[in-house]
Amino acid sequence: DVKVTQSSRYLVKRTGEKVFLECVQDMDHENMFWYRQDPGLGLRLIYFSYDVKMKEKGDIPEGYSVSREKKERFSLILESASTNQTSMYLCASSRPGTGISSGNTIYFGEGSWLTVV
Amino acid sequence: AQSVAQPEDQVNVAEGNPLTVKCTYSVSGNPYLFWYVQYPNRGLQFLLKYITGDNLVKGSYGFEAEFNKSQTSFHLKKPSALVSDSALYFCAVRPFGSGNTGKLIFGQGTTLQVKP
Numbered sequence: 001d002v003k004v005t006q007s008s009r010y011l012v013k014r015t016g017e018k019v020f021l022e023c024v025q026d027m028d029h030e031n032m033f034w035y036r037q038d039p040g041l042g043l044r045l046i047y048f049s050y051d052v053k054m055k056e057k058g059d060i061p062e063g064y065s066v067s068r069e070k071k072e073r074f075s076l077i078l079e080s081a082s083t084n085q086t087s088m089y090l091c092a093s094s095r096p097g098t099g100i101s102s103g104n105t106i107y108f109g110e111g112s113w114l115t116v117v
Numbered sequence: 118a119q120s121v122a123q124p125e126d127q128v129n130v131a132e133g134n135p136l137t138v139k140c141t142y143s144v145s146g147n148p149y150l151f152w153y154v155q156y157p158n159r160g161l162q163f164l165l166k167y168i169t170g171d172n173l174v175k176g177s178y179g180f181e182a183e184f185n186k187s188q189t190s191f192h193l194k195k196p197s198a199l200v201s202d203s204a205l206y207f208c209a210v211r212p213f214g215s216g217n218t219g220k221l222i223f224g225q226g227t228t229l230q231v232k233p
Contacts (some may be wrong), residue, residue, distance in 0.1 A: 004160075006160075033220075035223075040126075040225055040226075041225060042121075042207060042223040042224055042225040042226055043161075043207065043209075043221075043223040044223075045220055045221075048220060058220070090160055090161065092161075105151070105163050105166060106151075106163075106221060107163065108153075108160040108161040108162070109160050110159055110160040111158075111159065111160045113158075
């Protein structure tokens with residue numbers, strides 16, 4: 001079975017703190033993603049990684065950075081947390097592919113609820 | 118701009134009745150289309166996808182979806198709703214030719230409420 005694990009389900013952090021959200025997948029997928037989910041806005045892509053040490057900005061990268069030192073692990077970093085980063089964060093992974101293989105399914109973790117106070 | 122629209126914030130149906138959750142898209146080229154379901158405090162679970170071939174796609178838990186290219190729609194359907202189908206449903210699209218970005222464009226989500 002496909003497994004994407006987000007180690008922290010619920011976090012409460014203070015404004016200005018550095019926050020690490022960790023994600024591990026056991027499917028040997030090349031692609032990994034971090035999305036942010038907010039009511040009425042759906043899911044928005046923060047960052048995408050298609051290989052170790054490789055990353056690309058998504059639609060809303062401001063205030064975030066990422067790290068991918070190993071294939072199975074993709075970390076989202078909030079350098080200085082702010083209250084407008086209170087949200088649910090979803091990690092996901094998929095196989096790579098172009099053309100028809102672009103239809104490869106993306107698999108999601110259970111999500112990390114972050115509250116910044 | 119490429120986008121996905123789910124025109125209904127909430128859909129209410131009675132248990133045993135058929136259900137439809139609507140999705141329309143606007144992308145360049147041929148799209149790959151997905152439906153995901155999210156139960157409370159959980160991540161997204163893959164339901165089904167359209168890549169090519171038959172316009173009617175069958176997925177998990179008895180759901181199906183119909184791709185309609187002329188109407189640029191991909192509505193999710195189920196012949197007989199269950200109370201346990203109550204959840205948040207997301208439509209998503211990946212434009213053909215988007216390379217290996219893997220990026221999905223998501224709709225804003227539709228809450229399905231099935232009443233006993």
